[in-house]
Amino acid sequence: MNQGLVNHTGIPGSSEGHMAVTQVPMVTLWKQADGVLIYPTILVLFLSILGVTTNILNILVFTRMGLQETTTSSMLALAVSDLICCIMAFWTYLCYVPAFRDIPGLPFQSIEVAQETGQNFRPYVIRTGALITAFITLERCLCVVIPLKVKKVITLTVTRVTIVIIYIITIVPYIAHPFQYKLDWKFYPSLNRTIVGSVVKEDPIAFFFLVFNAYLCGFSYLLLASGVVLVCTLFLVITLVRSSRWRESVRKQTQLSIEKSVNLKASGSKREDRLIKMVVVIAIMFIVCTTPGTIVMFIVSVSQEYIEGERFLPSTLLLQACLFTFETVNNSLNFFVYYMIGTRFRVVFRQLVGLKEDTTSS
Template sequence: MEEDNSTRYPALNEITDNPFHLLENYSNDSSMLTLASGFLSDEQFYIIHLIIIYTSQLINICAIIANSLSVAVFVKLGFSEPSNISLTALAICDFTLAMLLTWSNLCFWLTYHNVPLPFHGANVSFLTGGDHWAFLSSTVAWITAFISFERCLCILFPLKVRRLITPRGTFVAMLIIILLTFCPSFFMYIRYKFVWEFNPYQNVTILNTIPVNSEFVILFEKIYLVIYGVIQPLLAFLIVLICTVLLVVQLRKISFWRLSVTSAKRQRVQPEEYPAGSSSASGARISPKEESLVRKVVAIAIIFIVSYTPICIMIICYVALDEYNAFGVYRRLFVVSAYITSLGQPISGSVNILIYYKMASKFRSVFRRLVRLDRQEQERHELK
């Protein structure tokens, strides 16, 4: 006899407006319903979902460890350099992202295995984890945009910008970005509220969330999601992309300038391509320290672009397709793609520490002392 999925997945199917609900369809379009039925069965949905969750948890652990070490190193380095402040803010946000994803994954895993919880795993974790993760992703995007834009200005207008980019100014900029991008995530508590409901499967009262369906709140949510869920992340991504292209072009000019100087046998002549006093010439003659920092920022930005592109594609699909959301015909595809795209940023956060270690000698030195690599190498050398 064929197994009834409603008994196999009772914890997820108990509330019909649950984004993980599998048995009901909310579309009135029969043609779309027929098309969507062949996408993912219940079995395929959960197998893919669980594989992604296990993979995500492993990546999240790596991101938590990596960003914890990055913050510890930057604290030891101090914050006299503005770049250390912005990179520390980036590491803290990446750490928090990984923690939120870990919480959401854990709640879903426990719900899937029918572990009794004092709250509704999927709904509560969405409001306390997934929602904040989405907004914090935008915060990471804007911090990366700020870092890239600041490096562009430092190369194009070095004499003017260095007076403006100070540790205090960078700290204030980080606070403003967090206030404008992450703090609005708490507005979702206007749209949803916590309630105590009786759960017949556990025979206990558990904490759950329900939507507030007043016309004003629904209109507020639509405007709110367009601004903070669509416009804001896409604009940040565009700024990072443009600034990264400008930085790469400038690095190529720097390499050409160095090659011209070498071919001129170290004579003190101004390459013809860069007239004296031009911004290109001043940019080409940046110090090796500045050039190393630019290369580090370019590497961070490229990794961010690669990891954030799937999120931007998902946002565009969410806007373009009416049924591509947590409650539409394509909700299974939406949930799976959301989990897959969420893997990008923990990976990015885990890889950043390798960039710092490879491209920053001070970071590498403090990191090695922090994890006692230098002492271990010295002890091995003494034993030999």
């Protein structure tokens, strides 16, 4: 954000877009809203610490599992993007905590620095995670639709190239941001000091690219990812239901003498179902946690009264904290999904931390 002012479509730090709209100092607004925001701030800090821990564990486990499977490579890439998001969330809200923000002699304006070094970069990485989630669900759908050909269509090379492309198209556009805003020494009359803060360069070309990226690229990426995840998730849920019904009918119709052979045939199906179930849970969590931000982005974009009305700004900060909470939940909890559903993940994790092998795993 520029000069510590509220901007970026009125939803500072949400995962969707940037546009200067008002001239109310962020510091003033945050101090006015401290009483309301203290609990969401604590929650975001807790979730972000949890997310940093769990995503580091995800990265270690997936690396130890080996990256010769396409799904493992994709989930490792997702863990990396989630880790970055959680680090950015922690740093941003740490700078918003009054005890940190008001440290005497702090050489920088913490809220403005948080905007430029964490909050403004985070939306780009959120789009990365969204597109990777869409790719994972799409791959799992192809495994169901064309099980004999999917390994030829989605190869390990294709997966890695796709992940690199996703990171490039979502994060590289951020390079326009430093051309519009930068950190520099500023004089603050209220402090009677010169400290590091956010300064606007007023580069019209850079501003155009920021708006273009926010509304066209950023919004379209989220809509595309959400649409793919929603459609693929519905398809996978239907597949799980059908698979469950099939196994139930087999149990009822098969004689005991041939039950072993049927179980051998079904064992691969059960493993596939566990993987599908894992992807479905991750996808549902993604939909639930990112939909509010997408809806709010749309409402704010079309509501001129909301954009221009300064009386809405304190509530905007509370809304920002709520969106941060939803997004950080999505970035933090995948580990528990992997551990509860993924047998191989659970075994490798227990080996990694020196726990006894889980004899209940099947």
